[in-house]
Amino acid sequence: MKIATWNVNSITARLPQVLEWTRNNHPDVLCIQETKCIDQKFPASGFQEIGYQVAVFGQPTYNGVAIASLSSINDVQRGLPDDEADAQRRLIAGTINNIRIINVYVPNGAEVGSDKYEFKLKWLARLHKYLDNHCDVKQSLVLCGDFNIAPEDRDVHDPALWEGKILCSDAERAALENILQWGLVDVFRKHHKGGGHYSWWDYRAGAFRQNNGLRIDHLWATETLAKKSVNAWIDKITRTLEKPSDHVPVVAEFAD
Numbered sequence: 001m002k003i004a005t006w007n008v009n010s011i012t013a014r015l016p017q018v019l020e021w022t023r024n025n026h027p028d029v030l031c032i033q034e035t036k037c038i039d040q041k042f043p044a045s046g047f048q049e050i051g052y053q054v055a056v057f058g059q060p061t062y063n064g065v066a067i068a069s070l071s072s073i074n075d076v077q078r079g080l081p082d083d084e085a086d087a088q089r090r091l092i093a094g095t096i097n098n099i100r101i102i103n104v105y106v107p108n109g110a111e112v113g114s115d116k117y118e119f120k121l122k123w124l125a126r127l128h129k130y131l132d133n134h135c136d137v138k139q140s141l142v143l144c145g146d147f148n149i150a151p152e153d154r155d156v157h158d159p160a161l162w163e164g165k166i167l168c169s170d171a172e173r174a175a176l177e178n179i180l181q182w183g184l185v186d187v188f189r190k191h192h193k194g195g196g197h198y199s200w201w202d203y204r205a206g207a208f209r210q211n212n213g214l215r216i217d218h219l220w221a222t223e224t225l226a227k228k229s230v231n232a233w234i235d236k237i238t239r240t241l242e243k244p245s246d247h248v249p250v251v252a253e254f255a256d
Contacts, residue, residue: 035064
């Protein structure tokens with residue numbers, strides 16, 4: 001089973017790229033972040049034409065998450081259980097072929113110490129609470145998406161430059177590590193130990209050309225499923241396209 005995650009930075013703006021990549025790579029499941037559109041405007045028909053059904057949870061202009069799958073998506077949950085009615089659309093979950101898939105778009109946080117930063121840390125704590133109360137570490141489960149955190153210095157092109165800054169601060173990393181310790185395995189790191197692997201590059205200053213990036217998009221699995229992982233990779237080809245997303249797909253493959 002091949003599972004992919006990709007922050008597309010607007011499904012409307014990137015639809016041809018997303019459909020072409022999906023058609024060419026044929027993941028069983030594609031988790032999408034930053035759809036930036038309401039559910040009624042999500043281009044579900046485009047996915048259906050290439051064999052995928054979708055579950056969506058979006059809002060105008062910002063945020064939004066979706067799951068596209070070749071198989072049925074069951075027991076769909078939209079948002080954290082304790083979300084307010086007008087909460088940002090940042091989580092969607094569903095069960096596909098007996099694997100619980102949780103797709104998240106973690107808040108960016110803007111700046112260390114800001115209100116948005118505190119919101120990010122609280123959101124991560126609520127995510128951990130959700131795992132505690134609604135998930136089973138013994139089941140086959142994937143938590144994936146744009147986490148907006150580089151877990152370690154090896155996930156950063158210039159650790160000294162980013163030290164203490166948003167996406168790399170100690171509190172963010174500690175909150176993320178706490179979620180990992182719930183019982184998850186970083187599937188990419190199971191197969192790639194070294195640095196230099198990134199999933200996001202700033203649009204400015206030739207960051208992609210110089211590989212000045214961060215690894216902030218992740219695919220984590222419970223031990224039960226991680227043991228079946230046979231490969232994981234970051235597909236940088238989409239970043240070379242015209243007007244690309246600043247993120248690229250992260251993919252993991254599991255044996256049946």
